[in-house]
Every structure is written in structure tokens, then in C-alpha cells.
Amino acid sequence: MSRVNTVLGPIPTEELGLVAVHEHIGYGMPGSELDTRWWKTPEERYGETVPKLRRFHEYGGGTFVDATGICNGRDIDYYRSLSEKTGVHIIASTGFVGGDTALPFFERASVEYLAEHFVHEITVGIGGSGGKAGIIKVGVSRGGRMTDLDKRIYRAAARAARATGVGVLTHLAIDAENAIAIFNEEGLPLDRVLFGHVDDGVNADKTRDTWIAEQGGRIGFDTFGYETELPDPPFWARPRRERLEHFLRFIDGGEGRIRQVLASADANCSPLGWPGVKGHTVNYIFEDLIPDLRAAGLGEAAIKTIFVDNPADFLTIQH
Amino acid sequence: MPGAQTAANATGGTVNTVLGPVPARDLGVVAVHEALLSVLPGAEYAFDVTIDRAEVFEILAGKLRDFRERGGGTIVDGTGMFHGRDLRLYEALSRTTGVHIVASTGQGPEGLLGGYFLTPQTDPPTPWPAEKFADLFAEEVTEGMVVPRVERRGAAGLVATAATREGMTATDESLFRGAARAALATGVPVSLRHGNDAVRDLEVVLDEGLPAGRVAVGGLDRADAVASGAPLEIAARGAFVLLDCVGTEDGGHITDAERASLVAELVAAGHGARVLLSSGATGVAKGHPANEVGYGHVLTAFAPLLKARGLGDEDVRRILVGNPRDLLSVR
Numbered sequence: 091m092s093r094v095n096t097v098l099g100p101i102p103t104e105e106l107g108l109v110a111v112h113e114h115i116g117y118g119m120p121g122s123e124l125d126t127r128w129w130k131t132p133e134e135r136y137g138e139t140v141p142k143l144r145r146f147h148e149y150g151g152g153t154f155v156d157a158t159g160i161c162n163g164r165d166i167d168y169y170r171s172l173s174e175k176t177g178v179h180i181i182a183s184t185g186f187v188g189g190d191t192a193l194p195f196f197e198r199a200s201v202e203y204l205a206e207h208f209v210h211e212i213t214v215g216i217g218g219s220g221g222k223a224g225i226i227k228v229g230v231s232r233g234g235r236m237t238d239l240d241k242r243i244y245r246a247a248a249r250a251a252r253a254t255g256v257g258v259l260t261h262l263a264i265d266a267e268n269a270i271a272i273f274n275e276e277g278l279p280l281d282r283v284l285f286g287h288v289d290d291g292v293n294a295d296k297t298r299d300t301w302i303a304e305q306g307g308r309i310g311f312d313t314f315g316y317e318t319e320l321p322d323p324p325f326w327a328r329p330r331r332e333r334l335e336h337f338l339r340f341i342d343g344g345e346g347r348i349r350q351v352l353a354s355a356d357a358n359c360s361p362l363g364w365p366g367v368k369g370h371t372v373n374y375i376f377e378d379l380i381p382d383l384r385a386a387g388l389g390e391a392a393i394k395t396i397f398v399d400n401p402a403d404f405l406t407i408q409h
Numbered sequence: 410m411p412g413a414q415t416a417a418n419a420t421g422g423t424v425n426t427v428l429g430p431v432p433a434r435d436l437g438v439v440a441v442h443e444a445l446l447s448v449l450p451g452a453e454y455a456f457d458v459t460i461d462r463a464e465v466f467e468i469l470a471g472k473l474r475d476f477r478e479r480g481g482g483t484i485v486d487g488t489g490m491f492h493g494r495d496l497r498l499y500e501a502l503s504r505t506t507g508v509h510i511v512a513s514t515g516q517g518p519e520g521l522l523g524g525y526f527l528t529p530q531t532d533p534p535t536p537w538p539a540e541k542f543a544d545l546f547a548e549e550v551t552e553g554m555v556v557p558r559v560e561r562r563g564a565a566g567l568v569a570t571a572a573t574r575e576g577m578t579a580t581d582e583s584l585f586r587g588a589a590r591a592a593l594a595t596g597v598p599v600s601l602r603h604g605n606d607a608v609r610d611l612e613v614v615l616d617e618g619l620p621a622g623r624v625a626v627g628g629l630d631r632a633d634a635v636a637s638g639a640p641l642e643i644a645a646r647g648a649f650v651l652l653d654c655v656g657t658e659d660g661g662h663i664t665d666a667e668r669a670s671l672v673a674e675l676v677a678a679g680h681g682a683r684v685l686l687s688s689g690a691t692g693v694a695k696g697h698p699a700n701e702v703g704y705g706h707v708l709t710a711f712a713p714l715l716k717a718r719g720l721g722d723e724d725v726r727r728i729l730v731g732n733p734r735d736l737l738s739v740r
Contacts, residue, residue: 119523119524119530120523121491121522121525121526123558124491124555125525125545126548126555126561129558161454161523191524193450193451193523194450194451194520194521195449195451195452195454195696196455206456207455207456210456210457211456231528232533233534324530325531325532362558363530
């Protein structure tokens with residue numbers, strides 16, 4: 091039986107449809123909830139979020155993977171109501187965006203405890219919400235190198251992925267040698283890992299995307315839409331043409347490479363602890379990216395591979 | 410907004426409690442540095458940590474009633490804004506038990522901050538400077554303490570912060586300077602836990618122009634602090650000497666007998682108006698070990714030791730009532 095955990099319960103892989111594999115309902119660094127400058131009423135939050143998800147659904151989007159980790163404003167009850175009311179499947183993450191977003195309780199925890207926590211959120215549920223995690227988020231802290239805490243989180247994630255069969259999704263793919271060494275030591279096949287943000291403006295030059303692919307990892311071009319052409323681009327923005335060419339070069343770069351690649355927009359429906367980027371939404375996938383790919387000569391089969399088949403393989407719980 | 414009265418509409422001689430400003434003369438005996446619900450940041454998300462509010466309430470109400478029966482009037486929750494502070498629970502506890510509850514703003518040390526303050530989404534990710542902490546803390550006095558992403562409630566009664574035990578970091582210094590500026594702007598005091606050099610840490614907040622009489626320096630019953638002579642030096646500079654682990658005898662601290670001698674020594678040196686006592690008890694602890702000493706320990710177990718050292722009733726009352734009243738009165 092093929093299955094994937096969504097916040098409303100398991101669904102068959104066949105129901106996922108087109109997947110936005112690295113998105114956020116709302117992201118905020120831990121502690122941002124103390125700063126009233128970011129507060130929004132529930133009316134505002136639903137008002138900013140529901141139309142984007144409904145539009146996503148109308149465009150033919152099936153599943154929204156929320157890559158917001160523990161301590162970053164992840165809110166399963168809220169995601170459940172959004173999913174139920176819009177018809178979009180939402181997959182939540184356990185794990186952390188990076189060591190620098192893990193609060194002191196988890197910073198002090200052992201690898202064994204972290205793994206147990208992740209497994210609990212995947213198999214039993216997240217808090218009292220009843221929703222289960224469908225993916226494990228890990229990441230590299232600010233500064234460009236994996237910290238000791240980052241490494242403990244990666245190791246715990248590898249163990250939890252092996253124990254439960256869900257995949258691991260990374261924030262940044264820099265310092266991949268250290269990451270892959272940990273996954274190898276823990277015996278996690280690299281096709282269970284999506285190495286994300288290989289395309290962002292700060293780190294693309296430092297990210298060994300083809301090397302990671304050669305090792306067997308999946309590759310996430312998942313910051314599409316953060317463009318220097320925007321009126322107020324974030325520091326990780328990149329020229330639109332440059333990112334697209336990077337993507338096309340990558341999938342043309344080797345036999346079967348297209349089977350390893352996933353794409354997403356990493357947009358916030360309603361940011362929690364930062365201003366967000368005006369005009370950038372998950373629907374960049376439909377409004378800009380897929381048209382750009384078609385214009386570049388990709389056929390419908392290739393588009394289905396990138397947005398439907400590859401995410402289905404990655405997200406399906408392995409037994 | 411219930412309970413949203415702030416220092417701005419309070420007149421002199423009042424203290425900010427979670428139920429609003431209270432005349433300072435009504436505080437009675439004050440436990441000036443305790444914890445009600447104490448949650449190590451992040452523990453609230455842990456799969457094996459349960460925070461049953463009804464149960465927490467029952468436990469805390471029992472401890473507060475015990476404190477009241479022993480003669481206590483006011484509890485100061487010194488855990489700041491990011492260590493389990495639960496304002497609606499504290500309001501209900503205060504209404505139910507009749508004990509005044511003063512809650513604190515502030516954070517620290519650096520190791521207890523969220524990533525929002527340490528690695529913000531800017532390039533480079535520069536930690537927050539003093540000025541931003543000052544605004545964050547001051548607004549919790551002038552506009553009310555936050556229930557995260559929901560509302561503001563009553564005014565904070567003090568700013569609590571701490572330095573890293575191994576020594577003040579650059580971000581700790583920003584916290585201290587921010588705390589001092591918030592105190593200057595709003596009239597509430599600063600209660601700080603020193604790192605490895607109490608006098609130097611005090612000097613950081615004094616350097617911001619905060620009068621020493623608006624500062625309580627905690628951690629001064631730690632064995633290392635006492636060995637360095639810090640308590641007398643802090644008192645000589647005019648700040649409050651806060652022995653905040655009364656009842657803890659763990660090797661890292663002096664014993665209660667030694668604390669009593671230290672207090673007698675401070676009083677004899679003319680610093681009776683600068684001594685504060687508290688137990689640093691944790692009513693309910695989540696994600697870290699509790700300090701199970703009762704809130705009433707100072708009153709019933711420790712005060713007799715002071716009298717045995719020759720302190721009179723007036724001396725003891727000044728330490729338990731007058732000094733905390735002077736500290737907590739909004740200026």
C-alpha cells in the first residue's frame with residue numbers, strides 16, 4: 091500500500107497530484123512571536139493564505155509540502171483547517187530548518203532523543219493535533235558550514251527516516267560532504283534525501299549539485315521566484331534567467347538527471363516573523379515557472395516527471 | 410484588554426502586578442526572585458512534555474497559598490518573557506490565592522534566546538543590538554506584556570536578564586544595556602543574574618546611566634561570588650545584593666548558615682537597606698530540573714537564622730518587605 095502522511099491523515103501516493111515540495115504556510119524564527127511588529131490577526135492570516143491555496147488548487151495543484159520546522163511557527167491545527175477548507179493536501183515537517191532555529195531544549199538533547207521525537211511526530215502525531223509529519227526537515231545554520239548541532243539533527247533525521255520510511259528535506263545543500271557522510275554512516279539511501287536550495291542566490295556557487303546527484307541524492311531547485319528583478323528582493327535573490335539556465339543545464343547534464351530533480355518556490359503564504367516578499371507565492375510554479383520551462387522546450391512528460399512523479403517517489407513512505 | 414493598566418497611568422508608589430498597579434505599601438513580604446511556571450524554551454514542543462494548565466494551576470495555587478499562610482504577600486516571577494511566562498494563568502492565580510504576582514520582561518543569557526535575536530534573516534545575520542532589546546522590553550512595561558501573537562496584557566514589573574555563567578558575551582551585554590535603557594525609560598527596576606564577574610556586570614547597566622538603587626544583582630550566594638567578595642562590593646556601589654538561592658545547598662552555593670552570616674555581615678557594614686533574599690524556586694518546571702524549595706522557605710526556615718545572628722525584627726522586616734518594596738516601586 092502506498093501512503094503519505096498529510097496533516098489530515100494518510101493518503102495514497104496516487105492522490106498527491108502536482109506537488110509544491112518546499113513551501114511555507116508561514117515561517118518565523120523562534121522568538122519572533124515576541125515581537126508585535128509581525129503580529130497579524132487570524133482574519134489577516136487566513137485572508138492572506140486561503141486565496142493562495144485556493145488558486146493553487148484551481149491551477150491543478152494537489153499537494154503543498156510545508157517545510158517549516160519545529161519552533162518556527164509550525165501550526166498543525168491551522169494547517170488542518172486550511173487543508174480541509176481549500177482541498178489542498180498539506181504535508182507537515184518534523185525536524186528543524188537548521189540548528190540555529192532549534193530552541194535550547196532541543197539544542198541540549200541527544201541524537202537519540204531527537205530521533206525519538208521525530209519518529210513520534212511521524213508515527214503518533216504532532217502535539218495534541220492528531221496530525222502526523224510526512225517529512226523530516228534538516229538544514230545548515232547561518233555561516234556556511236554545518237555546526238555540531240546541525241550534524242546531530244542530520245544524524246537523528248537519518249535514523250528517524252530509516253525507522254519510519256519518510257524522506258529528509260534539507261535547507262541548503264552546502265557542506266554536502268558532511269551531510270552525505272552522516273547519511274552514509276546511518277545507512278540512509280541518498281534517494282531518500284532531497285538536497286534543497288541548490289539554486290539560491292547566496293549559495294548556488296558553493297553548492298556541488300552535480301556531485302550530490304552523482305552520489306544519488308535528489309536535488310531541489312526550490313527557491314524559484316526569489317529574483318533580483320523584484321522591487322525589493324531578499325538577499326538570497328538571483329537573476330531569473332540565471333536560475334532557469336542553471337536548472338536547464340542541470341537536467342541536461344546527465345542521463346536520468348531529470349529523475350533526480352524537484353522544483354518549488356519556497357514562498358510564504360503569510361510570513362510570521364519577517365516581511366516576506368511581496369508578490370511571491372507558491373503559484374509562481376504555475377504562473378511563471380512551468381510556462382518558462384515550456385518555453386525552454388520541456389514537454390509535458392518532463393513537467394510531469396518534475397512536479398508529479400519525482401515528488402511521489404520521494405514522499406511515499408518506504409517499507 | 411483586561412488587566413492592561415500600565416505604569417503610564419499609575420502614580421508614584423505603585424508596583425506593576427499582573428492584575429494592575431498596586432500600592433507599594435500593600436506588597437507585604439516579597440519573594441523577589443522566584444519562578445511560577447518555568448519552561449526551558451522549546452520544551453513546550455517536546456513529544457514527552459505535557460503542560461496541563463489545570464494541573465499547573467492546582468500545583469501553583471497550593472504553593473502560593475502555603476506562601477501566604479507563612480506570611481508571604483507578593484511573588485516576583487523572575488523568568489522573563491521567554492521561559493514559560495503565562496499571564497492569564499498568573500492573573501487567575503493571583504485572583505484565587507490573594508498573593509500579588511509581579512511578572513517580568515527581559516530575556517537571557519544568550520544561550521536561552523531564540524534564533525530571531527541571534528541569527529536574524531539579514532545578511533550578515535547580526536545579533537540584536539541593545540537598542541532593539543530596549544524597545545522590546547520597554548514596550549512590555551508601557552504597552553503590556555505579550556501573549557505571543559495574541560495580545561498584550563498587564564505591565565511588566567521589572568526587567569530580568571542574565572549573563573552567561575562562563576562570562577558575559579557580546580549579546581549578553583546588549584541584553585544588559587537594553588534592560589538598563591528599558592528601566593530608565595519606564596521606571597521599573599532591573600534584576601540581573603551575573604556571569605562570572607558580578608561587579609563588572611553591574612557596571613554595564615550603570616554605564617547606561619541607571620542608578621544603582623534600581624538594580625538587583627542576583628547569584629550573589631554562589632560560592633564563587635562570595636569567595637570574590639562580590640556581595641560587599643555590590644552593596645558598596647549602591648545596588649541590591651540578591652541572595653537568590655536561599656535553601657539550596659549544593660556545593661555551588663554557600664549554605665543557609667553561611668548566607669545568614671553573610672547577611673549579618675552586610676547589615677553590620679551598614680548595607681541593611683541593600684539586601685534581598687529569595688529562593689529561586691520553580692513552582693512547576695518543564696524541560697529542566699525543578700528547584701523544589703518552597704516559596705516560604707525564607708520566611709519560616711531562614712529568617713530564624715538571621716535572628717540567631719543577632720538581627721532584630723526591624724532588620725529582618727526591612728529585608729523582606731522594605732527593600733523589595735523600594736526596588737519594585739515604579740519611579
